[in-house]
Amino acid sequence: MHRIYLLLLLIFISGQSAALQPDSDTQSNSQLSGLLNQLPKTKLRKMAPLIEKISQTKQPQTRAILQFMLDGELYYLRANKQVVHAQSTENNLYELTDVLTQESLTPVKKSRLSKVKTNNRLRSTLRNILAKIDLTDDDKQIRLQAVQQLLSSPSKQSAAIITELIDDETDQDVRALMATTLALQQLKSGSSDEKLIALEQLSGSLEPTVKNEIVSLLENLPNKDLTAEQQILKSQLTNALDEIDNRASFYSAIETVFFGLSLGSVLLLAAIGLAITFGVMGVINMAHGEMIMLGAYTTYVIQLAFPSMIEYSLLIAVPAAFLVSGFVGILIERGVIRFLKGRPLETLLATFGISLVLQQLVRTIFSPLNRQVVSPEWMSGSWQINPIFSLTYNRLYIILFSIFVFVSLLMILKKTSLGLHVRAVSQNRDMARALSIKSDWVDAITFGLGSGIAGVAGVVLSQLTNVGPNLGQAYIIDSFLVVVFGGVGNLWGTLVAAMSLGLTNKFLEPLTGSVLANIIVLVGLVLFIQKRPKGLFPQKGRSAD
Amino acid sequence: MNTSINQDINQNNQQQSLFRSRDPLHLTIGLLFITTILVTIGNLIFAESSAFHVSDYTVSLLGKYLCYALLALAVDLVWGYCGILSLGHGAFFTLGGYAMGMYLMRQIGDRGVYGNPDLPDFMVFLNWTELPWFWAGSNSVIWMVCMVFLGPGLLAFIFGSLAFRSRVSGVYLSIMTQAMTYALMLAFFRNEMGFGGNNGLTDFKEIFGFSLQSPSTKLGLFIATAIALALAYCACHFIVKSKMGRVVTAIRDSESRVRFVGYKPEHYKVWIFVVSAMLAGLAGALYVPQVGIINPGEFSPLNSIEMVIWVAVGGRNSLYGAIIGAIIVSYAKTRFTAIMPEAWLFALGGLFVLVTLLLPKGIAGLLPSIKQKFANTADSVEAKS
Numbered sequence: 001m002h003r004i005y006l007l008l009l010l011i012f013i014s015g016q017s018a019a020l021q022p023d024s025d026t027q028s029n030s031q032l033s034g035l036l037n038q039l040p041k042t043k044l045r046k047m048a049p050l051i052e053k054i055s056q057t058k059q060p061q062t063r064a065i066l067q068f069m070l071d072g073e074l075y076y077l078r079a080n081k082q083v084v085h086a087q088s089t090e091n092n093l094y095e096l097t098d099v100l101t102q103e104s105l106t107p108v109k110k111s112r113l114s115k116v117k118t119n120n121r122l123r124s125t126l127r128n129i130l131a132k133i134d135l136t137d138d139d140k141q142i143r144l145q146a147v148q149q150l151l152s153s154p155s156k157q158s159a160a161i162i163t164e165l166i167d168d169e170t171d172q173d174v175r176a177l178m179a180t181t182l183a184l185q186q187l188k189s190g191s192s193d194e195k196l197i198a199l200e201q202l203s204g205s206l207e208p209t210v211k212n213e214i215v216s217l218l219e220n221l222p223n224k225d226l227t228a229e230q231q232i233l234k235s236q237l238t239n240a241l242d243e244i245d246n247r248a249s250f251y252s253a254i255e256t257v258f259f260g261l262s263l264g265s266v267l268l269l270a271a272i273g274l275a276i277t278f279g280v281m282g283v284i285n286m287a288h289g290e291m292i293m294l295g296a297y298t299t300y301v302i303q304l305a306f307p308s309m310i311e312y313s314l315l316i317a318v319p320a321a322f323l324v325s326g327f328v329g330i331l332i333e334r335g336v337i338r339f340l341k342g343r344p345l346e347t348l349l350a351t352f353g354i355s356l357v358l359q360q361l362v363r364t365i366f367s368p369l370n371r372q373v374v375s376p377e378w379m380s381g382s383w384q385i386n387p388i389f390s391l392t393y394n395r396l397y398i399i400l401f402s403i404f405v406f407v408s409l410l411m412i413l414k415k416t417s418l419g420l421h422v423r424a425v426s427q428n429r430d431m432a433r434a435l436s437i438k439s440d441w442v443d444a445i446t447f448g449l450g451s452g453i454a455g456v457a458g459v460v461l462s463q464l465t466n467v468g469p470n471l472g473q474a475y476i477i478d479s480f481l482v483v484v485f486g487g488v489g490n491l492w493g494t495l496v497a498a499m500s501l502g503l504t505n506k507f508l509e510p511l512t513g514s515v516l517a518n519i520i521v522l523v524g525l526v527l528f529i530q531k532r533p534k535g536l537f538p539q540k541g542r543s544a545d
Numbered sequence: 546m547n548t549s550i551n552q553d554i555n556q557n558n559q560q561q562s563l564f565r566s567r568d569p570l571h572l573t574i575g576l577l578f579i580t581t582i583l584v585t586i587g588n589l590i591f592a593e594s595s596a597f598h599v600s601d602y603t604v605s606l607l608g609k610y611l612c613y614a615l616l617a618l619a620v621d622l623v624w625g626y627c628g629i630l631s632l633g634h635g636a637f638f639t640l641g642g643y644a645m646g647m648y649l650m651r652q653i654g655d656r657g658v659y660g661n662p663d664l665p666d667f668m669v670f671l672n673w674t675e676l677p678w679f680w681a682g683s684n685s686v687i688w689m690v691c692m693v694f695l696g697p698g699l700l701a702f703i704f705g706s707l708a709f710r711s712r713v714s715g716v717y718l719s720i721m722t723q724a725m726t727y728a729l730m731l732a733f734f735r736n737e738m739g740f741g742g743n744n745g746l747t748d749f750k751e752i753f754g755f756s757l758q759s760p761s762t763k764l765g766l767f768i769a770t771a772i773a774l775a776l777a778y779c780a781c782h783f784i785v786k787s788k789m790g791r792v793v794t795a796i797r798d799s800e801s802r803v804r805f806v807g808y809k810p811e812h813y814k815v816w817i818f819v820v821s822a823m824l825a826g827l828a829g830a831l832y833v834p835q836v837g838i839i840n841p842g843e844f845s846p847l848n849s850i851e852m853v854i855w856v857a858v859g860g861r862n863s864l865y866g867a868i869i870g871a872i873i874v875s876y877a878k879t880r881f882t883a884i885m886p887e888a889w890l891f892a893l894g895g896l897f898v899l900v901t902l903l904l905p906k907g908i909a910g911l912l913p914s915i916k917q918k919f920a921n922t923a924d925s926v927e928a929k930s
Contacts, residue, residue, distance in 0.1 A: 339902055345715070346901040346905065347901075349857060349901050350902065352894075353854075353893070353894040353896065353897020354897075356893055356894030360887065360894065363887065364887055477720070477723060477727050477846070480720045480724075484717060484720065515734070515735055518728075518731055519731050522724055525724070526721050526724055526728075529711075529721060530708055530711045
């Protein structure tokens with residue numbers, strides 16, 4: 001994006017200034033157009049110097065022109081020798097753009113065009129020139145990518161380019177990567193001594209290319225009759241490989257922890273609403289999963305309603321989902337659950353009925369198919385810490401967000417008067433009523449709070465999984481198990497339970513596969529609850545029973 | 546005058562007590578017997594054009610309903626009489642079904658798609674060369690019958706003794722049974738389990754040498770199901786009325802008092818749970834040849850919940866209520882899914898809410914009060930005269 005704006009600006013400026021005074025910019029611009037005009041006429045043998053000259057004009061269009069030439073998309077019109085960028089479209093027409101002015105021209109047939117000729121040698125020259133342009137770009141990311149490109153296909157020329165540029169490089173990361181590239185080249189084609197030095201430098205590097213190179217070198221060494229030199233090389237290579245593997249396994253363990261935590265925070269978000277309604281209030285709400293689903297659909301509806309504000313849609317969706325699910329929750333509490341107080345099994349059945357109705361409602365309104373919820377741009381992408389280890393932003397945000405929700409819920413229960421009333425009612429309803437707490441009102445609000453948080457969980461889940469009518473069902477059993485495992489009525493227990501379940505699941509997954517890991521965790525939980533029916537952190541004292 | 550009224554009331558009471566203790570059993574068995582006879586006659590004797598003809602499709606459908614009724618009986622036994630709300634009876638049902646399915650699978654022999662005489666099709670498809678150990682005896686009827694009872698029974702025994710010993714009860718137990726069937730569903734979806742994975746077991750050809758396609762086999766299966774239901778009903782009736790059954794009912798009403806009196810509630814609970822699981826397994830085994838397929842979808846928690854609603858609708862304090870509920874709800878499901886499929890879940894969900902709110906004792910709970918009303922009006926009429 002940036003570049004195009006810059007380009008347009010430049011074109012604009014140059015167009016303006018051309019009329020007033022011939023400054024250096026317009027000069028080189030006209031120089032470029034002069035050189036371009038030579039392109040159709042020049043023979044292949046004399047092309048290389050011409051390209052070199054074009055590259056030295058350092059115009060904003062230069063890079064694009066060379067790239068087009070490399071990709072074989074640079075043509076000229078037979079009639080007037082105008083150099084254009086052509087792309088074939090349907091019905092055999094070619095879409096044309098003038099390479100200098102970016103103007104679109106009327107599409108023409110192939111017969112009216114000729115390709116600007118290249119051959120393999122020219123292409124490699126082009127590649128090097130392009131690499132050089134990128135390596136001297138102002139943007140650090142572009143430079144990094146360019147080095148990355150060279151690293152994946154090391155050659156003598158690229159080494160030469162890098163040696164030329166490495167001293168002028170100011171950025172630490174780019175410089176390190178350049179050094180790695182040079183060392184790799186040295187390892188590949190240097191003498192034995194150079195190889196050893198290079199190895200020392202490369203040991204512990206996490207670039208996949210480096211590892212591949214070391215492995216292939218090891219394989220190419222003869223199995224028997226090694227010379228002393230080769231033996232040293234072999235032991236050094238093995239050491240370097242071990243070092244790389246060690247570091248790689250260390251990072252993959254960290255990655256598993258990260259995945260586990262992110263799964264744990266999803267579980268936490270799904271379960272924490274339940275920890276309020278089931279844990280604190282003691283109400284079984286089998287429609288909890290559907291509250292999550294409603295939150296996810298709220299996100300979908302908001303994105304439909306404001307298609308121009310996808311970037312902010314999640315920020316709107318979080319409070320909206322809280323309100324929608326919370327409202328439905330209060331309706332359920334007032335309409336059904338309050339008549340079933342003290343009859344948990346009946347509550348379970350009635351709320352299950354509600355969950356079926358809600359599912360079918362969504363199916364009727366939104367169709368049974370999964371709906372696509374778009375991720376805003378700031379949620380996508382990842383934080384690349386090193387070549388084999390990166391944290392995806394969406395998971396990172398989800399972990400942070402779940403902690404935020406957890407802490408704010410804890411604050412509500414501990415510091416606000418509502419929280420005080422909720423705890424009072426859950427501990428001793430009659431005494432609380434005697435102290436003029438409206439227990440009915442507290443019940444409704446608490447239930448709404450728990451359901452609303454489930455809705456917020458739905459917003460988060462919409463970023464991770466498909467949004468469909470069955471979204472909630474997938475989480476209801478897990479959520480209940482998390483709450484029971486953590487100990488009913490204990491928010492901290494829920495946190496610990498969710499995180500440890502997430503971690504266990506992710507650490508088992510590579511060993512057993514995801515489905516079996518799921519089953520093992522389920523069975524383990526069931527066994528655990530047999531052993532300690534009150535969960536990890538049972539409530540103590542008089543309110544326990 | 547006075548004495549005659551007293552006598553009348555006495556008689557009435559006697560009649561009522563007679564009605565309560567005996568008649569449900571006789572009435573249910575009798576109705577079942579008559580229905581079976583009528584369906585058989587309708588299917589065999591009346592021509593297809595006749596209004597009294599019962600089509601093969603209907604016979605299969607009725608057989609299916611009777612399987613559900615048997616299953617509902619099993620759920621009622623633990624929920625209505627022992628207060629254990631199991632949301633995992635679908636697991637026992639499906640396990641029984643798989644035991645039967647394995648037997649039927651082996652009966653296909655070399656008539657499968659791949660024509661392998663020993664291995665079922667899906668194993669050939671997975672490139673397995675020999676039967677897994679747990680398929681070893683699946684060719685024999687005795688093994689099948691054993692597995693139909695042993696599989697669910699063993700699972701119920703292990704689960705029950707673990708859960709009841711650590712005094713897991715109420716909602717916790719319900720959720721754990723649900724987790725159990727959910728875990729089994731996930732497990733059976735895996736191809737590696739050796740039960741056909743996603744597709745389950747299907748394409749059955751014959752049972753005990755009779756072709757499953759033929760109408761007479763279908764009728765035979767229907768009659769067999771009816772007999773099984775009748776026997777199961779008698780057994781449940783006997784269990785409920787026995788001394789053990791009374792302890793079980795006492796556990797439902799107040800577990801700790803039963804414990805203080807000196808009984809060990811967990812033993813009784815495990816026992817009734819295992820019996821119920823075996824009945825559910827039997828229902829599954831009878832169900833599979835009639836519908837021709839068993840797959841892991843049957844494990845889904847929703848199915849188990851549906852069983853509970855049968856019992857809730859019918860009335861969980863009576864055995865015949867469970868049967869009535871199963872048949873009514875299943876019939877409604879068949880009608881609804883045929884006419885307007887979307888409405889079924891609305892109806893089912895609404896049923897859950899309405900029954901728990903307005904009809905906690907189910908249909909069977911309505912009957913005595915209606916009877917009472919009749920008796921009262923009869924009394925007042927008599928008193929007037």
